[in-house]
Amino acid sequence: MTKNDEFIDALVSDLTPVRHHALRVRLALTIIVxxxxxAVALLISLSFRPHLHHVTVAAFxxxxxxxxxxxxxxxxxxxxxxxxxxxIRSMVLVLVVAFSIVVLLAVAQLTLSPASSYPxxxxxxxxxxxxxxxxxxxxxxxxANMWFLRRAAPTRPALAGFVAxxxxxxxxxxxxxxxxxxxxxxxxxxxYTLGILLSGLVGSLVGKFSLRW
Amino acid sequence: MTxxxxxxxxxxxxxxxxxxxxxxxxxxxxxxxxxxxAFYRRRLGPNADRDAEDLVxxxxxxxxxxxxxxxxxxxxxxxxxQIAKYKLIDHFRINGSKRGVEIALGDEIAAEFREEAxxxxxxxxRLLDRLPAKQRxxxxxxxxxxxxxxxxxxxxxxxxxxxRVSIHRGMRAIGRKLGFANDEK
Numbered sequence: 001m002t003k004n005d006e007f008i009d010a011l012v013s014d015l016t017p018v019r020h021h022a023l024r025v026r027l028a029l030t031i032i033v034x035x036x037x038x039a040v041a042l043l044i045s046l047s048f049r050p051h052l053h054h055v056t057v058a059a060f061x062x063x064x065x066x067x068x069x070x071x072x073x074x075x076x077x078x079x080x081x082x083x084x085x086x087x088i089r090s091m092v093l094v095l096v097v098a099f100s101i102v103v104l105l106a107v108a109q110l111t112l113s114p115a116s117s118y119p120x121x122x123x124x125x126x127x128x129x130x131x132x133x134x135x136x137x138x139x140x141x142x143x144a145n146m147w148f149l150r151r152a153a154p155t156r157p158a159l160a161g162f163v164a165x166x167x168x169x170x171x172x173x174x175x176x177x178x179x180x181x182x183x184x185x186x187x188x189x190x191x192y193t194l195g196i197l198l199s200g201l202v203g204s205l206v207g208k209f210s211l212r213w
Numbered sequence: 214m215t216x217x218x219x220x221x222x223x224x225x226x227x228x229x230x231x232x233x234x235x236x237x238x239x240x241x242x243x244x245x246x247x248x249x250x251a252f253y254r255r256r257l258g259p260n261a262d263r264d265a266e267d268l269v270x271x272x273x274x275x276x277x278x279x280x281x282x283x284x285x286x287x288x289x290x291x292x293x294x295q296i297a298k299y300k301l302i303d304h305f306r307i308n309g310s311k312r313g314v315e316i317a318l319g320d321e322i323a324a325e326f327r328e329e330a331x332x333x334x335x336x337x338x339r340l341l342d343r344l345p346a347k348q349r350x351x352x353x354x355x356x357x358x359x360x361x362x363x364x365x366x367x368x369x370x371x372x373x374x375x376x377r378v379s380i381h382r383g384m385r386a387i388g389r390k391l392g393f394a395n396d397e398k
Contacts, residue, residue, distance in 0.1 A: 007270055008242045011277045017233035022281050083282045084295030153279040155299040212303070213275070 023152065027079055030148040034168060037140020038175035045133065046179060053125070053181035062105060063177035063188050069098045070196060071170030078145060078167050081160040082152035088163065099193060106186040121184030127191050130180070134195030135202070138165075138172030142203060146210065154211050161207010162200045169199030224289035231280065242273055249273070249297060256301060264304065272300050341387075348383040355380055 019025070073094040080086035113121060126133075145164035154160035173192050182188070223244065229237035249272055253265035275296050283292050341349045351369065354360045355376070362380070366373040 004246060004266065004270070007273065008239065008246065011242060011273060012235050012239045014277070015230065015233060015235055015238050018231045018281050020285065023284075026281070083284060084279075084292055084299060151281075153275065153282040153296065153299075155295055213279075 023082065024079060026151075027075070027082070027148060030144045031075060031141070031171070033144040034138070034141025034171045035175065037144070038137040038172050041137045041140070041172075042175050042179060045137075049179075049181075053183075055181060056183050059183040059185065059188070060177070062102065062185050063180055063182075063192065064174070066098060066102050066188060067170060067174035067177050067192060067196075070095060071167065071174045073098070074163060074167035074170045077163045078148070081154050081156065081163050082149055084153045084155045086154070088159075099189070102185065102189045102193075106184075106189040109185045122186045122190065124182040124184055124187045126180070126182060127187065130176070130182075130187075130191045131195035131198055134169055134172045134176050134192065135199045136172070137176050138168035138170075138199050141171040142168035142199070145203075146206070149207070149211055150213070153213065154207075157211035158204045158208040160211050162204035164207060165203015166196055166200035168203065169196030172196075172199065220288055220290050223293070227283065227289045228285060231283070231285070242276075245276065245293065246273060252297065253301070268300055268304055272297050275300065344383055344386060348379050348386075351376055351379050352383045356384075 073091045077088040077091040080088050080091070109121065110118065124130075142165060145168055146161075149160050149164055173196055176195075177192075223241065226237045226241035226244070230241055246269055249269040250265060253268045254262065257265050257268075276293065279296070283289070341352060344352065347369070351365055354365045354368070355362055362373055362376045366376045369376065371379075
């Protein structure tokens with residue numbers, strides 16, 4: 001018991017005040033780092049990708065808003081899983097609704113368009129690298145998110161890792177949408193979602209092993 | 214009843230601790246230590262005192278180093294219990310005990326935990342001594358020896374309802390003496 005008392009003494013002497021919403025301030029910094037990192041990645045990638053295509057306002061808005069919603073929902077989810085016992089059911093619901101709306105818009109666009117335009121709307125110019133670029137743009141955000149979680153208290157490491165990855169994918173996708181050349185909403189529904197999911201799966205694998213504390 | 218009492222006290226201490234109050238923090242840690250020790254000893258069996266003490270230290274350290282993750286708007290016991298449970302499951306996992314993990318995951322622990330929170334930091338005998346003899350005996354049998362109210366009723370010759378009322382009054386009297394009266398009605 002005396003060993004225990006010394007232990008408590010040590011903890012008490014190490015006490016420093018914690019400000020209100022300290023964790024959220026830390027999360028905000030984490031996201032700023034992630035978005036900045038993705039923006040830098042975008043600038044670098046632009047020198048490799050010539051900008052020749054005309055993007056419609058509708059396609060741009062859907063991309064921008066869809067990824068912004070996914071990013072926001074996963075940021076909230078990140079705040080939840082960073083705390084012991086954090087559950088994210090309501091955020092999953094938001095993600096499912098957002099995805100469903102984009103799928104509906106995609107179906108609407110396809111029915112309004114001639115069949116000859118389908119390859120352009122679904123595959124476009126960049127289907128084969130878009131998901132990977134979204135993952136790549138999200139790498140700085142992913143590192144920042146893991147840094148954030150490793151200093152927090154996630155009690156479900158794989159889930160927390162998935163959220164960290166999906167959030168990084170959301171950040172990467174949002175920044176990617178600023179300069180994406182595609183006009184197809186089906187393209188967004190498929191390849192953007194795939195990129196973000198891929199990022200989440202990688203995150204869940206990494207989290208499973210590295211988020212124990 | 215017992216839940217709100219212990220939650221109130223612990224949460225109050227936690228909030229003071231977050232603001233840097235060392236005395237409150239020490240009180241909180243001592244209460245949590247006693248509570249955890251009883252909790253883990255019961256979970257791990259009589260031959261694992263060392264393990265229990267290691268776990269207690271680990272949880273206290275986690276509470277300390279992860280205190281930023283406590284949301285001031287939410288119940289303290291829920292937050293704390295999740296950490297205690299996480300560390301217990303981790304302990305079973307490291308030792309390869311699948312059954313242990315299943316036990317640890319059981320929801321009934323949560324309820325037991327809260328009740329213990331009330332008792333852990335009390336000098337129980339001293340408090341009981343100030344109660345009327347009959348009430349004291351009932352509390353001892355039901356709350357400490359773990360008999361059911363039905364058994365206690367038969368032994369004391371009272372009706373079960375009377376036993377319940379008596380125990381309830383006793384608990385309230387103890388609460389008042391400790392300064393966290395819980396007299397809504």
